[in-house]
Amino acid sequence: MQALVLEKTRLLRLREIAIDEPLGPHDVRVRIHTVGVCGSDVHYYQHGAIGPFVVRAPMVLGHEASGVVEETGPAVTTLRPGDRVCMEPGIPDPNSRATRLGLYNLDPAVRFWATPPVHGCLRPTVVHPEAFTFKLPDNVGFGEGAMVEPLAVGLHAAGKARLKPGDVAVVLGAGPIGTLTALAALAGGCSRVFITDVQPAKLALAATLGPITPVNVREQNPGEVVRAATGGWGADVVFEATGMPEAAAQAIDVLCPGGCAVFIGMPGAPVPFDIVAAQVKEARIETIFRYAHVYPRALALLGSGKLNVRPLITDHFAFADSIAAFDYACNMKPGSVKVQIELA
Numbered sequence: 001m002q003a004l005v006l007e008k009t010r011l012l013r014l015r016e017i018a019i020d021e022p023l024g025p026h027d028v029r030v031r032i033h034t035v036g037v038c039g040s041d042v043h044y045y046q047h048g049a050i051g052p053f054v055v056r057a058p059m060v061l062g063h064e065a066s067g068v069v070e071e072t073g074p075a076v077t078t079l080r081p082g083d084r085v086c087m088e089p090g091i092p093d094p095n096s097r098a099t100r101l102g103l104y105n106l107d108p109a110v111r112f113w114a115t116p117p118v119h120g121c122l123r124p125t126v127v128h129p130e131a132f133t134f135k136l137p138d139n140v141g142f143g144e145g146a147m148v149e150p151l152a153v154g155l156h157a158a159g160k161a162r163l164k165p166g167d168v169a170v171v172l173g174a175g176p177i178g179t180l181t182a183l184a185a186l187a188g189g190c191s192r193v194f195i196t197d198v199q200p201a202k203l204a205l206a207a208t209l210g211p212i213t214p215v216n217v218r219e220q221n222p223g224e225v226v227r228a229a230t231g232g233w234g235a236d237v238v239f240e241a242t243g244m245p246e247a248a249a250q251a252i253d254v255l256c257p258g259g260c261a262v263f264i265g266m267p268g269a270p271v272p273f274d275i276v277a278a279q280v281k282e283a284r285i286e287t288i289f290r291y292a293h294v295y296p297r298a299l300a301l302l303g304s305g306k307l308n309v310r311p312l313i314t315d316h317f318a319f320a321d322s323i324a325a326f327d328y329a330c331n332m333k334p335g336s337v338k339v340q341i342e343l344a
């Protein structure tokens with residue numbers, strides 16, 4: 001089949017590749033419709049590795065996908081050909097200790113699309129387990145379906161924060177994950193969200209999506225802005241979504257006493273962290289790695305209209321222009337948030 005293949009660092013090809021995918025009894029074959037370009041895909045393209053994951057052989061990119069069920073295995077009961085679906089890209093070992101504990105995202109044996117050596121989904125069809133394939137509500141389009149993957153990260157972070165109705169949150173970083181986390185925080189009960197970035201266009205877009213206050217860190221100090229707006233108290237929750245060491249090091253500053261910090265972004269190097277600053281607030285520190293069984297909640301929120309991701313899908317490319325899409329994603333316009341590639 002024709003696929004977008006990362007041959008090695010900085011070399012992409014749209015070419016034929018043989019992928020042997022027998023349809024197991026509990027599997028479905030899905031014709032891919034839309035694939036979002038993720039920061040991790042771009043990182044593999046530019047650098048050939050993320051932490052311990054190194055691209056050593058040609059690998060198909062892409063893990064944020066929606067499509068249409070084409071064929072079902074004999075034991076599949078909940079899906080049928082023609083169903084519009086999105087797919088969770090990480091498949092754990094169902095019998096692993098992590099999976100049995102409900103922590104399947106932490107299963108060391110998890111096979112995740114476009115994480116070496118596993119091929120991704122920028123290709124015409126994939127075979128996927130029924131249990132990790134989710135029907136789209138009728139009013140949710142393929143573009144939104146392909147946004148469920150990054151949205152699941154934000155919802156998992158909101159869950160880890162244990163939000164209460166009326167909480168004030170700060171999201172550091174207005175990229176796709178930061179902006180989706182802001183929407184997840186509002187859906188989870190926050191009364192308002194402050195979002196930080198250095199790109200005025202990204203902040204301006206975020207500010208149109210709800211009670212979201214933009215803070216340009218080139219001009220304002222987030223801690224001062226948040227304290228001024230909360231009678232000096234601070235935010236109940238901070239979500240770190242920049243992955244920048246400087247931002248991560250200062251996350252505790254915006255928090256109120258007893259607040260919670262959730263670290264989403266992955267800094268490329270160890271970050272100095274002021275433990276005393278966290279202790280004097282008795283800050284609760286949470287971290288996330290991907291998500292576990294959040295897709296049904298994400299689809300319920302999209303289907304109900306309570307959460308709208310459409311304004312974040314800013315750029316569209318045809319499959320034939322996939323390499324151009326990646327080159328664009330490496331150097332996006334400031335107002336661009338999510339690039340998607342359409343195969344159908």
Ligand code: ZN
Pocket residue numbers: 038039040063064149150
């Ligand atoms: Zn992603």
